[in-house]
Each structure stands twice: as C-alpha cells, then as structure tokens.
Amino acid sequence: MFAVxxxxxxxxxxAKDDVISVEKLDGGEGASVTLDQVLxxxxxxxxxIGAPLVAGASVTATVLEQARADKIIVxxxxxxxxxxxxxxxxxxxxxxRINDIRASGAKPAAKKAEPxxxxxxxxxxxxxxxxxxxxETKAAAKKPAAKKAEAKAKPAAKKAPAKKPAAKKTPKKxx
Numbered sequence: 001m002f003a004v005x006x007x008x009x010x011x012x013x014x015a016k017d018d019v020i021s022v023e024k025l026d027g028g029e030g031a032s033v034t035l036d037q038v039l040x041x042x043x044x045x046x047x048x049i050g051a052p053l054v055a056g057a058s059v060t061a062t063v064l065e066q067a068r069a070d071k072i073i074v075x076x077x078x079x080x081x082x083x084x085x086x087x088x089x090x091x092x093x094x095x096x097r098i099n100d101i102r103a104s105g106a107k108p109a110a111k112k113a114e115p116x117x118x119x120x121x122x123x124x125x126x127x128x129x130x131x132x133x134x135x136e137t138k139a140a141a142k143k144p145a146a147k148k149a150e151a152k153a154k155p156a157a158k159k160a161p162a163k164k165p166a167a168k169k170t171p172k173k174x175x
Contacts, residue, residue, distance in 0.1 A: 003101045004040040005059050011039065014059060014098045024092035027063045033096065035059040041103050048103065056104030061096040069093055 002015045008023025027033055038057035041048045048054055069091040076085040 001041070001043045001101050003038050003042070003057070003059055005035045006037040006039055007035055014101070016098055016101060018098045019064065019095065020098070021067070021069075021093045021095050023094070024066070025063070025094040025096075027094070029063055029065055031063045032099075033061050033063060035061060041101065054104060058102050059098060060100040060102070061098050064095040064097055067093045067095055 002013060004011055004013050006012075007025070010023070012020055012022065014020060025033055036053075036058045038054045038059060039050050039052065041054055041057055048057075050057075071088050071090050074085075074087045074089060077083065
C-alpha cells in the first residue's frame with residue numbers, strides 16, 4: 001500500500017517503513033507525527049484519488065532526526081554595474097519514518113516497540129562500552145609517549161659525520 005501526501009508545499013509518494021526528508025516539522029526525535037493531507041491512496045491496481053484530499057485518510061510517521069540540508073549559494077550579479085551579492089542558505093529538514101497508512105475509517109494498527117526507544121537503548125549501551133574502554137586507551141596512549149622520549153634521546157647521543165671541506169677556488173688570470 002502506498003500514499004501520496006502533501007507537506008511543506010511538496011508532494012511525496014510513501015509506503016510503510018519508508019524514510020523521507022521533509023520541510024521542518026515540530027517534534028523532537030522519537031515523536032509521532034500524523035500527516036492528514038493525503039492526496040491519494042493506492043493498493044496494487046486499486047487507487048483512491050482525493051478531490052483534493054482523501055476524506056479521513058492519514059499517514060503516521062516517527063521523527064528520526066531534525067537535520068539541515070546542504071548549503072546552497074545564492075549569487076546575484078548585474079554586469080557592468082558593479083553589483084554583486086552572495087548569500088548562502090541551509091534548509092531545515094525533518095527526517096521521518098513512515099509507520100502506518102490508514103484509509104478512511106481504518107483503525108490504527110497495534111504498536112510494536114518504538115524504534116526511537118530502541119535507538120536510545122543502543123546509544124546508552126555504546127556509551128557504557130566507551131566508558132569501559134576509556135581507561136585502556138589512556139594507558140595505551142601513555143606508552144607511546146614514553147617510547148617517543150626514548151627515541152629522541154638516542155639520536156642526540158650520536159653525532160653526525162664531519163663534512164668535507166669545500167674545494168679551494170683559484171682566481172682567474174686576466175688576459
């Protein structure tokens with residue numbers, strides 16, 4: 001099943017478990033968002049087209065992150081008039097994962113474990129592992145420093161071989 005939704009002045013064709021980037025929406029990471037501007041719902045050969053919206057249809061999504069798009073350079077110039085303007089712009093985006101597509105009158109599906117909660121648990125586990133590894137890395141970092149000190153001391157003991165004296169120049173005879 002797929003749906004065509006409208007948000008942020010743009011239209012998106014989405015299906016369950018799709019990840020899309022849309023114009024900025026309110027809500028933090030893990031928040032649930034309901035998009036009710038559904039223009040079309042399709043299921044194989046069957047399609048329901050709204051006029052302009054499908055009555056009662058909605059799409060539920062989870063906010064994965066609030067991000068920013070790549071920078072776009074805006075440059076204006078009028079030749080021979082010494083007029084140049086340069087500006088940059090980065091658009092705010094919201095990354096969504098589509099959870100459910102509901103046609104008119106359909107009930108929401110039973111919820112599974114939320115991906116945001118799973119992601120938080122995974123982050124905590126990674127932080128715990130890093131905390132355990134941190135003392136080991138500090139000890140390992142100290143050992144190379146001691147080796148570097150020894151390496152610096154050894155070349156100082158050796159002297160470079162003496163250079164050969166430069167050849168004597170003989171003055172040219174005048175004619």
